[in-house]
Amino acid sequence: MGKLEEPRQIRIDAKSAVPAYEQIKRAIKLAILSGRWENGKQLMTLREMALKLMVNPNTIIKVYGQLENEGFIYSRPGAGYYVKLDPAKFSKGSPELFREVTEDYISKALQLGYSAEQILREVAALTNIGIPSARRKDHGNDRD
Amino acid sequence: MIEIRGVSFSYGKTGVFRDFSLSIPEGQVCLVTGINGVGKSTLLRLMAGVLRPDKGKIRYDPKLGADPRRKIGFVSDALSLYESLTIAEAIGFHKSVYGLSSFDDSLVQHTKIGCRQKVRELSIGQRTIFHLNLILSLEPAVLLVDEIIHSIDAYLRKVFLEQIVQLLSKRRLTVVMVNVNFHDIEHLIERVILLKSGEIAVDENIEDLKSKVKKIVARNRPDSLNVLSQIDYSEHSEFFVYPFDNRLRGTIEGDIFDLNLTEIVSAFIGGEYA
Numbered sequence: 001m002g003k004l005e006e007p008r009q010i011r012i013d014a015k016s017a018v019p020a021y022e023q024i025k026r027a028i029k030l031a032i033l034s035g036r037w038e039n040g041k042q043l044m045t046l047r048e049m050a051l052k053l054m055v056n057p058n059t060i061i062k063v064y065g066q067l068e069n070e071g072f073i074y075s076r077p078g079a080g081y082y083v084k085l086d087p088a089k090f091s092k093g094s095p096e097l098f099r100e101v102t103e104d105y106i107s108k109a110l111q112l113g114y115s116a117e118q119i120l121r122e123v124a125a126l127t128n129i130g131i132p133s134a135r136r137k138d139h140g141n142d143r144d
Numbered sequence: 145m146i147e148i149r150g151v152s153f154s155y156g157k158t159g160v161f162r163d164f165s166l167s168i169p170e171g172q173v174c175l176v177t178g179i180n181g182v183g184k185s186t187l188l189r190l191m192a193g194v195l196r197p198d199k200g201k202i203r204y205d206p207k208l209g210a211d212p213r214r215k216i217g218f219v220s221d222a223l224s225l226y227e228s229l230t231i232a233e234a235i236g237f238h239k240s241v242y243g244l245s246s247f248d249d250s251l252v253q254h255t256k257i258g259c260r261q262k263v264r265e266l267s268i269g270q271r272t273i274f275h276l277n278l279i280l281s282l283e284p285a286v287l288l289v290d291e292i293i294h295s296i297d298a299y300l301r302k303v304f305l306e307q308i309v310q311l312l313s314k315r316r317l318t319v320v321m322v323n324v325n326f327h328d329i330e331h332l333i334e335r336v337i338l339l340k341s342g343e344i345a346v347d348e349n350i351e352d353l354k355s356k357v358k359k360i361v362a363r364n365r366p367d368s369l370n371v372l373s374q375i376d377y378s379e380h381s382e383f384f385v386y387p388f389d390n391r392l393r394g395t396i397e398g399d400i401f402d403l404n405l406t407e408i409v410s411a412f413i414g415g416e417y418a
């Protein structure tokens with residue numbers, strides 16, 4: 001199997017006070033938990049990842065080290081890092097991550113000036129759970 | 145490791161540093177910033193051994209050997225020695241001076257610099273890349289990067305920075321950069337040192353710095369916080385504060401925003417011009 005064509009999904013928000021290593025780690029966890037990165041696939045090497053994201057290689061060492069400790073990836077000495085989708089970890093790791101991601105999203109939306117109700121309606125609209133009048137109405141311009 | 149201890153330095157009667165101390169551990173990537181004329185480049189030249197302190201000492205890791213200057217790469221616009229030589233001649237000269245048996249000129253090749261071109265014919269960007277290539281052939285343990293990378297184009301700047309990331313992933317390399325423009329080096333930096341009137345005004349690791357500097361948008365000045373600078377609008381003002389403490393969230397009137405490194409440094413520097 002070839003190496004993962006990452007990190008299209010990994011974007012570091014330079015404005016965020018969430019440290020870069022934490023942002024990268026979350027993005028990788030999400031990719032793994034969502035199934036986009038399949039079990040057993042090889043990750044980019046430390047150097048490749050650092051170059052791609054233009055981050056200090058020490059940051060990637062930290063990210064991979066922590067992901068390995070948390071059981072999301074494993075390393076074969078001299079060969080690289082691979083996705084490890086341990087079902088037990090799956091159910092244990094994901095509620096906590098889900099909470100993190102949700103909080104992150106909510107705080108960003110609130111910063112943009114949206115109310116909790118608007119956020120809820122937007123989520124409903126995007127996930128098609130069909131709360132009436134959720135779509136379009138509050139999109140965008142009513143925040144000034 | 146570079147240890148600057150009690151250093152004083154002046155250009156004639158113009159004092160730059162007085163009893164200045166700073167220690168940079170091995171393998172750290174540091175950014176030195178501050179307003180123009182604050183002494184950033186002077187500090188770099190002192191570290192490089194190009195300038196000698198009037199007082200005090202600069203010590204290097206014993207691993208750098210008896211002649212530490214050889215293991216310190218100073219990237220600046222200092223190719224004057226080679227002006228009239230061609231690239232091939234300059235490489236030959238460099239090899240003989242430093243007793244190198246081989247020379248990896250892949251960086252030069254990469255940037256389409258011809259071997260028969262004279263050094264003086266190169267653009268500033270090409271000169272910088274060529275200079276970096278010469279420096280890297282000596283396998284430096286410390287890389288000092290002056291503001292020169294501001295004057296090179298976006299492509300060569302990328303080549304330059306990629307080269308640094310490559311090196312950092314291969315071995316321990318201490319990097320000190322002087323810079324006022326950070327968008328593409330933001331995530332390479334581990335520590336930020338801000339100079340003010342010849343002294344260290346801020347010395348924080350990047351993560352702490354980001355959590356401690358915030359923008360607060362409010363009508364009134366937050367009097368429980370130290371305001372670095374502010375921008376006033378008709379209905380509200382933006383207050384740049386440091387140090388912010390997360391526990392204060394909730395007690396502050398107004399909205400609190402995170403900042404990127406460029407904004408953070410502008411907030412500090414803006415305060416000095418106010």
